[in-house]
Amino acid sequence: MPRTFQDDSFFRYIGIGPKKPFIRSSRRHKTRSTQMSANSAATGRDVKDAIKRICTAYSVRNNQLGYCQGFNFIVGRLLQVMTEEEAFWTFTCIIETMMPIDYYANMQGALVDQKIVEALLLRTLPDLHAHFEANFFKLEMSCLQWFTCLFSYNFNLDVVTRLWDLIFLKG
Numbered sequence: 001m002p003r004t005f006q007d008d009s010f011f012r013y014i015g016i017g018p019k020k021p022f023i024r025s026s027r028r029h030k031t032r033s034t035q036m037s038a039n040s041a042a043t044g045r046d047v048k049d050a051i052k053r054i055c056t057a058y059s060v061r062n063n064q065l066g067y068c069q070g071f072n073f074i075v076g077r078l079l080q081v082m083t084e085e086e087a088f089w090t091f092t093c094i095i096e097t098m099m100p101i102d103y104y105a106n107m108q109g110a111l112v113d114q115k116i117v118e119a120l121l122l123r124t125l126p127d128l129h130a131h132f133e134a135n136f137f138k139l140e141m142s143c144l145q146w147f148t149c150l151f152s153y154n155f156n157l158d159v160v161t162r163l164w165d166l167i168f169l170k171g
Contacts, residue, residue: 047076050075050084050087054075054079054091055071055072058071058088058091065104069148070145070148070150071091071095073149073152073153074091074094074149075087075091076152078091080157098167110144110147110148111140113143113147114143117143150164151164
């Protein structure tokens with residue numbers, strides 16, 4: 001089972017996910033300030049290095065929080081649509097102003113969101129909720145990853161951008 005971004009051509013291009021044929025648009029080297037999207041010529045190493053630089057810079061900026069698991073997936077998605085500097089500042093804005101203060105620090109916000117999803121499932125799809133309960137399936141085991149990565153781990157870019165639009169516009 002692939003670990004990251006199974007079906008996303010961008011992440012196959014940089015060497016993450018199953019090795020499927022992917023046509024590269026160009027082989028010339030781009031500078032760090034260019035967008036690192038599936039159509040750019042950035043190599044897998046360039047993208048991985050950019051993710052590392054952004055996560056390291058953020059952990060220095062916010063040493064109270066530091067690095068949390070899942071940040072790299074969010075940054076990776078941001079790099080698909082913007083430059084490295086834009087990705088850093090967008091990521092900073094997401095973590096420091098859009099997410100609740102305790103969302104990553106002690107995971108309290110993520111735990112609350114899990115309970116909300118479970119309550120919504122019980123109210124809107126009671127048969128599915130009962131099926132999960134009967135089979136000892138704990139929904140929080142699946143959705144914690146969704147929340148800590150802001151859905152960027154399990155879904156392709158089209159789904160992630162739609163979800164992020166809803167999250168950022170409506171909360």
